Amino acid sequence: MRIHAVDHPLVAHKLSTLRDERTDSPTFRRLADELVTLLAYEATRDVRTETVDITTPVTATTGVRLSHPRPLVVPILRAGLGMLDGMVRLLPTAEVGFLGMIRDEETLQASTYANRMPDDLSGRQVYVLDPMLATGGTLIAAMHELIRRGADDVTAICLLAAPEGVRMMERELEGTPVTVVTASIDERLNENGYIVPGLGDAGDRMYGTVG
Numbered sequence: 001m002r003i004h005a006v007d008h009p010l011v012a013h014k015l016s017t018l019r020d021e022r023t024d025s026p027t028f029r030r031l032a033d034e035l036v037t038l039l040a041y042e043a044t045r046d047v048r049t050e051t052v053d054i055t056t057p058v059t060a061t062t063g064v065r066l067s068h069p070r071p072l073v074v075p076i077l078r079a080g081l082g083m084l085d086g087m088v089r090l091l092p093t094a095e096v097g098f099l100g101m102i103r104d105e106e107t108l109q110a111s112t113y114a115n116r117m118p119d120d121l122s123g124r125q126v127y128v129l130d131p132m133l134a135t136g137g138t139l140i141a142a143m144h145e146l147i148r149r150g151a152d153d154v155t156a157i158c159l160l161a162a163p164e165g166v167r168m169m170e171r172e173l174e175g176t177p178v179t180v181v182t183a184s185i186d187e188r189l190n191e192n193g194y195i196v197p198g199l200g201d202a203g204d205r206m207y208g209t210v211g
């Protein structure tokens with residue numbers, strides 16, 4: 001398992017506005033969308049391509065296109081859904097699967113309430129979208145499920161990560177083909193399992209509801 005924190009002034013600028021408690025839901029959704037595009041640029045650095053012949057108005061040459069099997073993008077509902085549009089804009093040929101997961105706010109244990117993904121993921125590159133890596137419980141469970149189905153290259157794109165969750169992932173996913181790309185590794189988790197300084201509850205801020 002590898003972790004990569006993207007160090008870029010545009011990412012830091014957008015993230016600061018996203019964190020601000022005064023940022024309303026429409027602006028939060030727009031910023032999350034813009035941030036995923038910037039993070040995806042880094043996260044797709046190793047996306048598999050194949051060579052194609054093309055002809056420009058000037059000459060014949062070779063180019064590349066995304067190769068088969070197509071990459072799979074998996075947003076983790078709810079909050080990950082706010083990152084889907086930005087991701088498929090960059091990877092328009094990707095297939096999309098869905099995982100619905102919820103963290104019990106008392107025990108901080110993650111459970112899965114929806115699962116709609118191809119059974120066989122052998123040879124597939126998978127991009128998992130979830131804005132928050134807090135204790136890591138949600139992403140670890142998602143990664144185990146994807147690897148069990150045969151995925152051989154999984155990259156999670158998170159807006160924020162807590163050092164506790166990163167350490168837990170490194171321990172639980174040692175030796176697996178998993179990469180995490182994030183805009184920031186924050187200071188810590190608080191006693192309620194929230195990332196500090198963080199941005200609060202990503203799902204609630206995105207959709208304006210409590211849950």
Ligand SMILES: O=P(O)(O)OC[C@H]1O[C@H](OP(=O)(O)OP(=O)(O)O)[C@H](O)[C@@H]1O
Pocket residue numbers: 076077078079080101102103104108110130131132133134135136137138139165193201202203204211
């Ligand atoms: O690393 P963890 O400690 O597991 O926490 C992270 C998870 O918590 C949030 O989801 P939440 O359970 O609030 O669901 P929601 O997206 O529907 O709001 C967040 O979107 C992550 O999926």
Ligand SMILES: O=c1cc[nH]c(=O)[nH]1
Pocket residue numbers: 132134193194195196198199200201202203
């Ligand atoms: O800070 C946190 C932790 C988990 N989930 C969130 O939405 N925010």
Ligand SMILES: [Mg+2]
Pocket residue numbers: 201202203204211
């Ligand atoms: Mg939530």
